[in-house]
Amino acid sequence: MPPSRRDLLNTKKGFIVHKAVMEVVTVKDILAARELIQRFIKLTPVLTCSEANRIAKRNIYFKAEHLQTTGAFKIRGATNAVMKIKSKYGLDHPGVVTHSSGNHGQALACAANVAGLPCTIVVPKGSPSCKVEAIKGYGAKLVECFPSPTARVETMEKVCKETGQVFVSPYDHADVIAGQGTIGLELVEQIPDLDAVLVAISGGGLASGIAMAVKSVRPECKVYAVTPKGKMLEDCLRAGERLWPNPPQFLDTIADAIKLQQTGFNTFTLLKELAEKNVFEMSDEEMIEGMRFSFHRMKQVIEAAAGAAVAAALSDKMASLPAEIKNVAVILCGGNADIDNFPWYDSFKKAY
C-alpha cells in the first residue's frame, strides 16, 4: 500500500513530509540541496516522443539526466555532499573518498575538483581505461584494489584512516539521496499533473530521493522501480524486509550501473514507505531494446540502466496500467555507454 494522506504531515511551505522516513531525509533537505547545487548542475530538459506515447497509451516524459554534467545524475548527490562539507569546514578539510570506477566515481571526482577539495577514488583493477582517465582528468587520486565488493570497502576504509577523508557512499548517504531528489522537484515543475515515475534502481539513492521529493508535492504520484532480473526487490518491498542473501552480490546484467542486488539500508527504509510494490523487472534483451528505441527514435545515446526504464515504459505491463495514470516520467539516468561496444553488437561480434 502506498502511504495514505493520513500518514502525511503538512509543512508550512505546502510540501508534505512522510513521518516514517523523516529521520533519513526530508523534503527540506532536498530543497536545501537544490539551493546548494543549482549553480553547478544542469536543469536537464524533458523530452517527448509520439511513438512512445502511442505504445505506452499515455504521455511519457523522458527526463534527460544523460545530458547532465558527467553524463549521469550522480553529479547531483556528489555535489551536494561535497559542497556541504566545504560550507561547513572550508578548504582545510582532508576531502572525500569513494569506491567506484563508474558514474559516481567520476561525479565525486568532478564535484571535488569544482569545490577545490582533495578526492580519492578506489578503483577495481581492470577498470576500463577511459573511465580511469576521466577520473584522473578531474584531478582525483586513484588507488587500485582487487576487484571484489569486499576489497573495495576495505581499501576505501584504509584510505579513510590514513587520510581523514570522508566516505561518500554512492547511494546510502543522506546528502547523496537529497541531491538526487532534486530531480523529483524538477519533475513536478516540468511535467503537468505527474501521475507516475519509472526509475531504474541499484543502491536506491536516485529512486528514494525522487520518491521523497515527488510525493512531498504530489502524494498520489506513484514511483515504480525498474530492476534487472534477480533483484528480488518486489519480494522485499512486499515483505517490508531485506530478504536478500549475504554477502551482497552483483547481478548478472549488462547494465553495470544497476548491478547491485541489495539496496542501501537508508534507501530501503524510504522505498518501503514510498515506492510501489509492483516492480518492473527487465531482461538484458529488453534493456537493449530500450536503448535501441532511444537511439533510433529519439536520437539519444543512453546507457543500459536508462534503457531499462525506457523498456519498462514500452512494456505490456505499462500499457496495462490503469488509464488514469496519464503522465509518466521516465528517468534517462545516464548516457555513459561505451560507444565502441554497444551491447547489440555482441551477436554481431559472434557472427564474425
Add this chain to the structure above:
Amino acid sequence: MPPSRRDLLNTKKGFIVHKAVMEVVTVKDILAARELIQRFIKLTPVLTCSEANRIAKRNIYFKAEHLQTTGAFKIRGATNAVMKIKSKYGLDHPGVVTHSSGNHGQALACAANVAGLPCTIVVPKGSPSCKVEAIKGYGAKLVECFPSPTARVETMEKVCKETGQVFVSPYDHADVIAGQGTIGLELVEQIPDLDAVLVAISGGGLASGIAMAVKSVRPECKVYAVTPKGKMLEDCLRAGERLWPNPPQFLDTIADAIKLQQTGFNTFTLLKELAEKNVFEMSDEEMIEGMRFSFHRMKQVIEAAAGAAVAAALSDKMASLPAEIKNVAVILCGGNADIDNFPWYDSFKKAY
C-alpha cells in the same frame, strides 16, 4: 568575396534582400514558409558543449535538426512545397513525386500524408528495407527503379506523365529552399550575435536557404559549406562557374546524405553570392570522429553528414579562423544513422 552591403537592398521589414539572387528565393518566401509550416514542424533546440567550445576556441551552437520530425531538416522544405500545393489547388490535386530513398523521400511522404495529398516515391532497387518501410508507413506509393542517377530521373518523369503528379526536387526547388531557410530565421533568433554557420552540403538546398535567411538579418554572418572530399565546391565558388564533370557523379563517401558532387542550378546561383569561398572538405575518418564526438560528449545520435559539420567545427581550420568569429552555428542536419551499422564498427568487423 562575400557580398558587400552595397549589393544589398533593404526591405521595409528590416530584412535585406540580395539583388542578384532574388529571382530564385527571397527572404519573403522564407518568412512565408515559416508561417505555412510552423504548425507541422518542430522548433528544434540549440545545444552547447563546453568541450566543443574549448577545441574550437569560440562558442559553438549545435542546431538539433536531427531531432526534427522524420529525423532530418528535409521535412521543412517538403512541407512547404506540399502545403503550397494544397493551399493553391486543394485536395483534388494529383499530388507529388520524388526520387529518393533517403531523408527527402521520407520527408515528402510524411508531408503529403499530413496534407492528405497522394505521393509517389521512386526508390532505387536494393534500398535498405528499414527506409522503404518508413516511406510505406506514411502511405506513399513506391515505384522501384534501377539504381542509377539517370534511371531515377527517367522513372520519376514517367510517373509525372502518367499521374500528373508534381516533382518536388530534394534541393533545387524554390519552395524547398525557402522551407530549409526557416532554420536560418531560427538561428538568428536563438543564437546571440551569430557570426558564422557551418553546414554540410549536397544539392545545396539547406545551405542556400540558410544563407539567404541568415544574411538577410545579419549580412556580416559567414556561411561555410562543409563537404566530402572531391566535391570541388571551393574551385567552383572561386571561379563562379560549374566546373563539375558531367554526367553528375556520386562521391565516394560514407555520408550518403551528401554524396552528390554537383549542387543544383538555383542553389549554385545563391551559393555563389552568399557562401564563403573557403570550404571545409572533410574525410570519412574526420566525419566518423565528428559522429563519435557527438555520441560520446553530447549523447546525440547523428548521421555522417552531420558528423562532417561537427568535425569541421572541431578542425584546426576552424580553430585558426579570426577570433572575431565568436558565435558559430553547426547544423546537425540529420540523425538517421543505421544503428546496426555505425561506421566506426567497420574496422571492428574486419578484426573479427
